[in-house]
Amino acid sequence: MNPMTMNDPLLAHDLVETDSQHLGCHRAAAPVAGNGARKLLLVGNPNVGKSLLFTRLTKRYVTVSNYPGTTVEITSAEALFDGELREVIDTPGAHDLMPLSEEERVTRDLLLRDEGADVVLVGDMSNVRRTLLLAIQLIEYDVPFVLCLNMADEAREHALEIDTGALATRIGVRVVATSALRRWNIERLKREAIRPAPGNIFVDYGPAIEAGIARIRDVQRGASRGMALSILAGDDTFHPAGVAALRRDVEQQIGQPIGYAIARARYAAAEAILNKEAPEPGALRLSFRDWIGRVAMHRVAGLFVVAAVLYIAWLFVGKLGAGILVDFLQTEVFERRFNVLAIRLADFLFRFNHHHVIDEGIATASYTAGSVGGIAALARFTHDLLVGPYGVITMALTYAIAIVLPVVITFFIFFGLLEDSGYLPRLAVMLHRTFRRMGLNGKAVLPMVLGLGCDTMATFTTRILETKKERVIVTILLALGVPCSAQLGVIFAMLAPLGWEASAIWLGVTLSTIFIVGFLASKLVDGEAADFILEIPPIRTPKLSNILIKVSARTEWYLKEAVPLFVVGTLVLYLLEAAHLLGRLQSALAPLVVGGLGLPAEAANAFVVGFLRRDYGAAGLYAMQRAGSLSPNQAVIALTVITLFIPCIANFFVIVKERGARAGVAIAVFILVYSLAIGGLLRVVLDLFSVRLGE
Amino acid sequence: MIDNDRRFDCPLCGIDFTGAACHASCPFARGCAMVRCPACGYEFVEDGWTTRVLLWLHERKKENT
DSSP states (O other): OOOOOTTOHHHHHHHHHHHHHTTTTOOOBOOOOTTOOEEEEEEEOTTSSHHHHHHHHSOSOOEEEEOTTSSOEEEEEEEEETTEEEEEEEOOOOSOSSOSSHHHHHHHHHHHHOBTOEEEEEEEGGGHHHHHHHHHHHHHTTOOBEEEEEOHHHHHHTTOOOOHHHHHHHHTSOEEEOBTTTTBSHHHHHHHTTOOBOOOOOOOOOHHHHHHHHHHHHHSTTOOHHHHHHHHHTOOTTOOSSOHHHHHHHHHHHTSOHHHHHHHHHHHHHHHHHHTTSOOTTTSOOOHHHHHHHHHHSTTHHHHHHHHHHHHHIIIIIIIIIIIIHIIIIIIIIIIIIHHHHHHHHHHHSOOSEEEEEETTEEEEEEEEOOOOTHHHHHHHHHHHHHSTTOIIIIIIIIIIIIIHHHHHHHHHHHHHHHHHTHHHHHHHHHHHHHHHTTOOGGGHHHHHHTTTOHHHHHHGGGGSSSHHHHHHHHHHHHHHOOOHHHHHHHHHHHGGGOHHHHHHHHHHHHHHHHHHHHHHHHHSOSOOOOOOOOOOOOOOOOHHHHHHHHHHHHHHHHHHHHHHHHHHHHHHHHHHHTTOHHHHHHHHHIIIIIITOOOTTHHHHHHHHHHOHHHHHHHHHHHHHTTOSOHHHHHHHHHHHHHSOOOHHHHHHHHHHHOHHHHHHHHHHHHHHHHHHHHHHHHHHHHTTOOTTO | OOOTTSEEEOTTTOOEEEOOOOOTTSTTOTTOOEEEOTTTOOEEEOOSHHHHHHHHHHHHHHHHO
16 A cells, blocks of 8 residues: 655645645645545644654654645655544644744645644643643634643653543543653554544634634635634735734734734633643652753853763763773774784885884884885885874874774763753753853854864854854854864863863863854844744653664764874875975974964974864874873863864865855954964963963 | 665754755765754764664564563
């Protein structure tokens, strides 16, 4: 039995006809699947488990297609409901049936077009109020439905009990409590879902709005009460004619925006329904997780949560990843075994007169050699390419796998825990006020948090920000102050042995940069910041299986991405060295690197390859630190510079693409000068106050 | 390459969506395993052959229990 798809010619024809003629005033006859299956729509707010419920209700063969004329994807599949076949359609999550997004419009259109379709309104049992707001709108749109209160398992954990029988009587529709996660009551939902009812909630909006509803329904014959309310509130998707004057008139009478008045009335109606069902105050038990979730969003207390999170990250990544795992991999696996084998094999294959430097009885990449010419020179070239001081094996693979990989894996584990716990959106909410002062909003935090994944992609996601002002500011901040995930892991690894003072200095300089530059940029760039709306999921205990899957995927991704670039970076250094240009490059950069920043000349190598890949640059500095070539003060200065440093080459290309070549070059030059200046200033301040870190 | 029929759950905003694509403008787009949430723009990696193997093992375990 083949599921009907939205691309079926018959279906598409019906939808096009409907779209052009009857969308506003009539619910067109429901297009049916080629096999006669009636539709069943799952509608509801985002984050109520609708899609998991869809999975539980349907069979395996799922069709995904674009809603005509949009980029919104619709998932559909068939299932039996009490012996009757239905085509189940998972609609996009919607906060309101007066659409503010393309997804909400698609959901509303699906409801209006498919007259005769069964509708299941899916809600979160822990937040019935929000679901009732949608239920009221469905009733006003004359859409019969069944109410499914999902996530009953979480409600039970919070000791929330809803008398579904009483609620069903109150609102006039069947109510089924389910848990899609635990597979509770799925079969019961299947029996009830095909028995929708029109509902009996009536909301009185006051004489002015009620008169407005009546006038619209006189003009648009057949318009439902819900449609009239939407039109009155400003919804032009129904293409109403001549309502501007009516809207002005009603607003003048009520003294506030119509949409606001409607929302308040609906909210009051939902409250009235719930007050008859809600548990007594004090009976609501706030779990520890709920309490943590609230604290994490608090403007002041949330900062302590951030500090605690950073501290745990510093311990986990810095001590476990960098301290124990890197020590083992770099020393025991690579330096004592793998590199030694590689050197011996290379010596055997590519012979020329040389002796490797022996350190603690182990052959290293460094060696002494006599004059080499002819074929031996070629052998030496190939030998050095693989196992020389800038060899693919002795440097690129050692950096990528022995030094960076364990750090990155521990970082991915930690970040995966943060994601699955539900903390990240709370971080966005908590930082919202601070970002408002920069002319941004919490939503701007999202791409900045993304920068922890990849600044390149994060720059793309500045597209989700609604104003040009925000997009420009965040692009600059991303390139300037937010390290990507692998780099951040290495930074934690370098900070761990330096003590909390070094970490505080690095964090203070980085955050100050973000806030100061962001604040100044917001003053310079014209425009307004947009509103901030974000769904907050409950705080959850992360599942280890999910973490394992995330970490394996990210580690695989990292190896595929990083290793080739580490090899390329090493080749660049090797060729520069072979051409005797590396020394000249270091000499050319010495006034900046040595004179300005107070770092060893070889640190220039790290900054050069840092443009290719930021974590490679950080890895180079880390290797210097482990070899004892960087003092703690120098390590902090180097870390600060590499954090604020010019964006990597991929990020630079994307900035040029998103903001234009001139803006891209201007941003890169500004960042380069700024990062070096801040590094130099930090050195001066540390010397001025005779600060000796790590003592 | 991302399996565009696979359903993903955004770790940040929680919505689930099907398929994703790395922007072709990125110089490293070919073979990029990054998935981007269409709602909030959050980027994450949850694809790769190791992931598919682990998911397959996980599904088999669930079916057998």
